[in-house]
Amino acid sequence: MKKFSLPERLKMDTSWSLFLDRDGVINRRIPGDYVKTIDEFQFLPGVLDAFKIFSGKFSHIFVVTNQQGIGKGLMSRGELHKVHDYLQSEIKKSGERIDRIFYAPYLESDHHPMRKPGIGMGLEAKKAFPNVDFKKSIMAGDSMSDMIFGKRLKMKTVFIGDDLQKCRDHHRLIDFHFYSLHDFALQL
Ligand SMILES: [Mg+2]
Numbered sequence: 001m002k003k004f005s006l007p008e009r010l011k012m013d014t015s016w017s018l019f020l021d022r023d024g025v026i027n028r029r030i031p032g033d034y035v036k037t038i039d040e041f042q043f044l045p046g047v048l049d050a051f052k053i054f055s056g057k058f059s060h061i062f063v064v065t066n067q068q069g070i071g072k073g074l075m076s077r078g079e080l081h082k083v084h085d086y087l088q089s090e091i092k093k094s095g096e097r098i099d100r101i102f103y104a105p106y107l108e109s110d111h112h113p114m115r116k117p118g119i120g121m122g123l124e125a126k127k128a129f130p131n132v133d134f135k136k137s138i139m140a141g142d143s144m145s146d147m148i149f150g151k152r153l154k155m156k157t158v159f160i161g162d163d164l165q166k167c168r169d170h171h172r173l174i175d176f177h178f179y180s181l182h183d184f185a186l187q188l
Pocket of ligand 1: 143
Protein backbone atom coordinates (compact mmCIF):
# COMPACT_ATOMS: atom_id res chain seq x y z
CA MET A 1 0.00 0.00 0.00
CA LYS A 2 1.30 3.43 -0.88
CA LYS A 3 2.14 5.56 2.11
CA PHE A 4 0.98 9.11 1.51
CA SER A 5 3.22 11.97 2.54
CA LEU A 6 1.89 14.82 4.68
CA PRO A 7 1.55 17.22 1.71
CA GLU A 8 -0.24 14.50 -0.29
CA ARG A 9 -2.64 13.79 2.54
CA LEU A 10 -3.48 17.47 2.86
CA LYS A 11 -3.46 18.06 -0.91
CA MET A 12 -1.07 20.90 -0.17
CA ASP A 13 0.17 23.35 -2.72
CA THR A 14 2.25 26.52 -2.42
CA SER A 15 -0.81 28.67 -1.65
CA TRP A 16 -0.86 27.32 1.92
CA SER A 17 0.02 29.39 4.98
CA LEU A 18 1.99 28.37 8.04
CA PHE A 19 1.27 29.70 11.52
CA LEU A 20 3.97 29.04 14.09
CA ASP A 21 4.00 29.32 17.83
CA ARG A 22 7.28 30.76 19.12
CA ASP A 23 8.39 29.49 22.55
CA GLY A 24 9.10 25.75 22.54
CA VAL A 25 8.82 25.61 18.75
CA ILE A 26 11.28 28.17 17.32
CA ASN A 27 13.26 28.95 20.46
CA ARG A 28 13.89 27.24 23.74
CA ARG A 29 11.10 27.80 26.24
CA ILE A 30 12.21 29.05 29.65
CA PRO A 31 10.00 27.18 32.15
CA GLY A 32 8.31 29.58 34.53
CA ASP A 33 9.90 32.61 32.89
CA TYR A 34 9.85 34.68 29.70
CA VAL A 35 12.38 35.43 26.98
CA LYS A 36 13.00 39.08 27.82
CA THR A 37 16.29 39.73 26.03
CA ILE A 38 18.17 38.60 22.94
CA ASP A 39 20.60 36.73 25.21
CA GLU A 40 17.72 34.61 26.45
CA PHE A 41 16.54 33.84 22.92
CA GLN A 42 18.03 30.51 21.86
CA PHE A 43 17.04 28.86 18.59
CA LEU A 44 16.10 25.20 18.91
CA PRO A 45 18.24 22.79 16.85
CA GLY A 46 17.45 22.70 13.13
CA VAL A 47 15.05 25.65 13.16
CA LEU A 48 16.94 27.73 10.60
CA ASP A 49 17.10 24.68 8.31
CA ALA A 50 13.37 24.20 8.82
CA PHE A 51 12.73 27.78 7.63
CA LYS A 52 14.74 27.03 4.48
CA ILE A 53 12.19 24.34 3.68
CA PHE A 54 9.15 26.41 4.74
CA SER A 55 10.08 29.34 2.48
CA GLY A 56 9.65 27.19 -0.62
CA LYS A 57 6.50 25.44 0.57
CA PHE A 58 4.27 28.18 2.01
CA SER A 59 2.97 31.46 0.59
CA HIS A 60 2.79 33.00 4.06
CA ILE A 61 4.71 32.28 7.25
CA PHE A 62 3.50 33.86 10.49
CA VAL A 63 4.47 33.69 14.12
CA VAL A 64 1.59 33.94 16.62
CA THR A 65 2.80 34.14 20.20
CA ASN A 66 1.27 34.76 23.63
CA GLN A 67 3.56 37.03 25.65
CA GLN A 68 1.85 37.66 28.95
CA GLY A 69 5.20 38.66 30.46
CA ILE A 70 4.22 42.12 29.17
CA GLY A 71 0.85 42.01 30.92
CA LYS A 72 2.63 40.98 34.10
CA GLY A 73 4.99 43.95 33.82
CA LEU A 74 8.07 41.68 33.53
CA MET A 75 9.04 43.08 30.14
CA SER A 76 8.05 45.99 27.93
CA ARG A 77 6.74 45.95 24.39
CA GLY A 78 9.99 47.61 23.36
CA GLU A 79 12.01 44.74 24.82
CA LEU A 80 9.82 42.20 23.03
CA HIS A 81 10.21 44.12 19.75
CA LYS A 82 13.99 43.90 20.17
CA VAL A 83 13.75 40.12 20.56
CA HIS A 84 11.52 39.90 17.49
CA ASP A 85 13.81 42.16 15.44
CA TYR A 86 16.61 39.75 16.32
CA LEU A 87 14.49 36.73 15.32
CA GLN A 88 13.59 38.39 12.00
CA SER A 89 17.20 39.38 11.28
CA GLU A 90 18.54 35.87 11.98
CA ILE A 91 15.91 34.36 9.67
CA LYS A 92 16.69 36.95 6.99
CA LYS A 93 20.43 36.35 7.37
CA SER A 94 19.90 32.73 6.40
CA GLY A 95 17.96 33.93 3.34
CA GLU A 96 14.50 33.01 4.65
CA ARG A 97 11.45 34.91 5.83
CA ILE A 98 8.74 35.41 8.43
CA ASP A 99 5.98 37.54 6.90
CA ARG A 100 4.69 38.92 10.20
CA ILE A 101 5.04 38.29 13.92
CA PHE A 102 1.83 38.74 15.95
CA TYR A 103 1.88 38.76 19.72
CA ALA A 104 -0.71 38.94 22.50
CA PRO A 105 0.56 40.79 25.60
CA TYR A 106 -2.54 40.04 27.68
CA LEU A 107 -2.77 38.03 30.86
CA GLU A 108 -4.26 34.56 30.72
CA SER A 109 -6.88 35.73 33.24
CA ASP A 110 -7.97 38.51 30.82
CA HIS A 111 -9.37 35.88 28.40
CA HIS A 112 -8.66 38.42 25.68
CA PRO A 113 -9.71 37.24 22.19
CA MET A 114 -6.25 38.17 20.90
CA ARG A 115 -4.60 35.64 23.20
CA LYS A 116 -4.51 32.00 22.07
CA PRO A 117 -6.69 29.93 22.23
CA GLY A 118 -8.62 33.04 21.09
CA ILE A 119 -8.42 33.48 17.33
CA GLY A 120 -7.63 37.22 17.24
CA MET A 121 -4.09 36.87 15.92
CA GLY A 122 -5.33 34.64 13.09
CA LEU A 123 -7.93 37.23 12.11
CA GLU A 124 -5.25 39.95 12.19
CA ALA A 125 -3.13 37.90 9.79
CA LYS A 126 -6.10 37.49 7.43
CA LYS A 127 -6.78 41.24 7.60
CA ALA A 128 -3.17 42.06 6.72
CA PHE A 129 -2.89 39.30 4.09
CA PRO A 130 -6.38 38.71 2.63
CA ASN A 131 -5.13 35.78 0.51
CA VAL A 132 -4.71 33.69 3.63
CA ASP A 133 -7.17 30.77 3.59
CA PHE A 134 -7.49 29.16 7.01
CA LYS A 135 -8.61 25.90 5.42
CA LYS A 136 -5.28 25.92 3.63
CA SER A 137 -3.26 26.71 6.74
CA ILE A 138 -1.27 24.76 9.29
CA MET A 139 -0.83 25.76 12.93
CA ALA A 140 2.26 24.29 14.57
CA GLY A 141 2.72 24.65 18.32
CA ASP A 142 3.68 22.92 21.53
CA SER A 143 0.60 23.58 23.65
CA MET A 144 -3.09 22.81 23.58
CA SER A 145 -3.97 26.49 23.22
CA ASP A 146 -2.14 26.37 19.86
CA MET A 147 -4.14 23.33 18.78
CA ILE A 148 -7.45 24.90 19.86
CA PHE A 149 -6.54 28.15 18.06
CA GLY A 150 -5.87 26.18 14.89
CA LYS A 151 -9.00 24.05 15.10
CA ARG A 152 -11.26 27.05 15.80
CA LEU A 153 -9.99 28.56 12.54
CA LYS A 154 -10.41 25.22 10.67
CA MET A 155 -6.68 24.86 10.18
CA LYS A 156 -4.69 21.64 10.23
CA THR A 157 -2.72 21.28 13.45
CA VAL A 158 0.79 20.03 14.10
CA PHE A 159 1.83 19.31 17.66
CA ILE A 160 5.55 19.83 18.25
CA GLY A 161 7.29 18.20 21.20
CA ASP A 162 7.79 14.99 23.12
CA ASP A 163 4.68 15.08 25.31
CA LEU A 164 3.04 11.94 23.95
CA GLN A 165 0.52 11.86 26.78
CA LYS A 166 -0.86 15.19 25.58
CA CYS A 167 -1.17 13.77 22.08
CA ARG A 168 -3.13 10.78 23.34
CA ASP A 169 -5.41 12.87 25.56
CA HIS A 170 -6.15 15.46 22.89
CA HIS A 171 -5.89 13.43 19.72
CA ARG A 172 -8.99 15.05 18.22
CA LEU A 173 -7.24 18.42 18.25
CA ILE A 174 -3.97 17.15 16.79
CA ASP A 175 -3.70 16.18 13.13
CA PHE A 176 0.05 15.47 13.10
CA HIS A 177 2.77 15.12 15.70
CA PHE A 178 6.52 15.70 15.35
CA TYR A 179 9.27 15.96 17.94
CA SER A 180 10.66 19.19 16.52
CA LEU A 181 9.98 21.88 13.94
CA HIS A 182 12.84 20.44 11.91
CA ASP A 183 11.27 16.96 11.92
CA PHE A 184 8.03 18.52 10.65
CA ALA A 185 9.83 20.47 7.91
CA LEU A 186 11.54 17.29 6.71
CA GLN A 187 8.12 15.77 5.96
CA LEU A 188 7.11 18.58 3.60
MG1 LIG B 1 4.79 27.42 22.98
